[in-house]
Amino acid sequence: MNILIVKLSSLGDVVHAMPAVQDLRAAIPGAVVDWVVEGGFAPLVRRCDGVRRVIGFGLRRWRRAPLGAQTAAEWRVFREQLRGQRYDAVIDLQGLTKSALVARAARLAPGGRRYAMANRTEGSSYEAPTRWLADVAIRLEPHVHAVTRSRELCARALGYRLPAALRFGLHADPQAVAEPGEVPSVALIHGTSRADKCWPEPHWLELGRRLVADGFRLALPHGDEAELQRARRIAQALGPAVDVWPRLDLGHLTDRLAGCAGVIGVDSGLSHVAVALDLPHVQIYNFDTAWRTGPLPPAAGPARQRSVHAAPSPSVDAVWLAWQGVSGR
The missing domain is CATH 3.40.50.2000 (Glycogen Phosphorylase B;)
Known part of the structure; x- marks a missing residue:
């Protein structure tokens, strides 16, 4: 099963999404996980166990020169990487318009689906297009820890029980x-x-x-x-x-x-x-x-x-x- 995680930023939010990757790998033997993230956070995500491919997203840099030649070239590379694999599940853990558009641009395998949050949780940013552009929008408990939010969304999207053990899977040299x-x-x-x-x-x-x-x-x-x-x-x-x-x-x-x-x-x-x-x-x-x-x-x-x-x-x-x-x- 090929799964794409879309969690672009910020640093703390990216870290909080890592346990969801460990959960789904334990629940779904053979699951292959790719991750779209802002380029500055890519070195960290590459140290997360179970992430096969990190796809760098340079929106913060592209905004500074939206019509520049380098921006156009980097955008083409990003789009080719994003669409180079068909996914059985694309999970938007960000809940923003930009992440929803990234998830929408990814290619699905036959029978594949895009999943997103259906509502805002307390203290977190949320924009309505995330649920409009998804195939399945999942409603979560509003008062929830940031780590649990990502874990719950993945578990409910892919149909497994949330494990009791919490692992981030972040390793260092x-x-x-x-x-x-x-x-x-x-x-x-x-x-x-x-x-x-x-x-x-x-x-x-x-x-x-x-x-x-x-x-x-x-x-x-x-x-x-x-x-x-x-x-x-x-x-x-x-x-x-x-x-x-x-x-x-x-x-x-x-x-x-x-x-x-x-x-x-x-x-x-x-x-x-x-x-x-x-x-x-x-x-x-x-x-x-x-x-x-x-x-x-x-x-x-x-x-x-x-x-x-x-x-x-x-x-x-x-x-x-x-x-x-x-x-x-």
């Missing part, structure tokens, strides 16, 4: 894992796409001091110039135990994260990558939205990931207590 004897690093995910999701910089400094005193090095990834400047300020204040990482693509960044002893971060795509890698992780929320995007509790055993929420922001003590719980320190 084994060479990225820290060697025995190395000082373990904790990555601090301090950057996010929205300023109101950030944690105060003095909090990061106090948390960093506690981690260094506890025997850890600190790793500071960054995604733009503002995050780089913040990382440099933190590193300058905390001294030689802090490493400011170079800017990396998502594939290499995933590999570097996998080698860390754990992650503490704000609500951002990289924090969700840490969850998918099953790292000890504390996720910091200034809003009560962890029910929708935060780490899900494990089916059994102690939690390796926790969310901490408070307004206007959680205290250092609250985050530190959660870290001690997930790290076993």
Whole structure:
């Protein structure tokens, strides 16, 4: 059975769709999965178990030069890749007009169908064409976690029972894992796409001091110039135990994260990558939205990931207590 997943963006949303791939592969032996995703996220999706082919979609870049020769050439390549395979099922996990149009452009095998959500779920974007352009629109419980939403849609579309076990299937280069004897690093995910999701910089400094005193090095990834400047300020204040990482693509960044002893971060795509890698992780929320995007509790055993929420922001003590719980320190 050939299945096409359409989940274009953003980083956290792409990560949240990965367990659905693991579910359907377990339920349907021999299932072959392709995935359409924004090109910048393709290196990450290539590290998802069971994805045969990643089809890069460059809409964000194409919008900057819609009439350019390069845009036209890239569009032709994309369309050829999208239509080069006939699919028994095309599943739009995005719920937007652009994803619905991508799903509609894919080729179906005889008897194949396109599936999409029939309704908006709380806190998520949704546009009506997603159900109009699908062959089958499936109504979901509105109050649902982002991971569960994708899992439920795939299970109901393809007719299998949702398994209890949760697997993301995200793997990293084994060479990225820290060697025995190395000082373990904790990555601090301090950057996010929205300023109101950030944690105060003095909090990061106090948390960093506690981690260094506890025997850890600190790793500071960054995604733009503002995050780089913040990382440099933190590193300058905390001294030689802090490493400011170079800017990396998502594939290499995933590999570097996998080698860390754990992650503490704000609500951002990289924090969700840490969850998918099953790292000890504390996720910091200034809003009560962890029910929708935060780490899900494990089916059994102690939690390796926790969310901490408070307004206007959680205290250092609250985050530190959660870290001690997930790290076993």
